């Protein structure tokens with residue numbers, strides 16, 4: 001077995017165990033393999049080991065990798081900070097965007113999603129820790145943004161987009177209790193949206209260092225890079 005396939009297997013076992021020990025279905029959390037900074041060959045190795053969904057943070061790098069791996073049936077998730085001038089490439093090449101944090105970005109993605117493609121699956125990114133350096137809407141603005149994207153029974157949402165749920169990146173912390181409270185907040189926000197009539201099924205939360213905590217709090221997608229591909233050498237702008 002290659003290192004990537006062994007790591008992948010170990011991560012999947014931990015995901016299943018975490019789901020089970022919190023009383024959830026063993027398949028309740030999907031694995032998104034975060035391939036940012038790694039070459040297409042690493043993605044091929046993960047594909048050979050059965051992985052299909054990959055996450056990228058940088059538009060240029062992601063689009064190049066998508067093109068290089070065109071021969072494989074992959075699902076591509078954009079998870080990084082998104083600027084207005086980059087929305088077209090994301091709308092044209094990715095299947096998901098986890099990092100929608102303002103209406104202008106959502107509107108551009110909607111307008112630029114090619115009509116021949118299925119709707120872009122999107123999550124609203126919420127800043128649960130209040131750090132100013134982090135992307136994401138403030139928790140008290142998440143409901144307004146989610147409604148503008150998804151619509152209401154009485155109002156149309158944005159065409160070309162399908163709101164699936166919420167995503168967050170808490171501040172790095174060794175304090176499991178603190179991380180858990182951040183993830184509780186995201187879970188409660190999703191419940192609030194669903195109580196208001198939405199049918200959202202995605203909580204995108206948890207990374208290599210804390211995904212077990214996120215799964216205990218209801219994560220349905222965990223975004224994991226390092227534990228699969230190894231330590232990144234290039235700086236990333238989380």
Ligand SMILES: *Cc1c(COP(=O)(O)O)cnc(C)c1O
Pocket residue numbers: 034036057079080169207208209223224225226227236237238
């Ligand atoms: C890099 C990144 C991850 C993966 O982080 P690891 O600690 O390597 O698992 C997850 N989510 C986002 C948004 C990222 O940028």
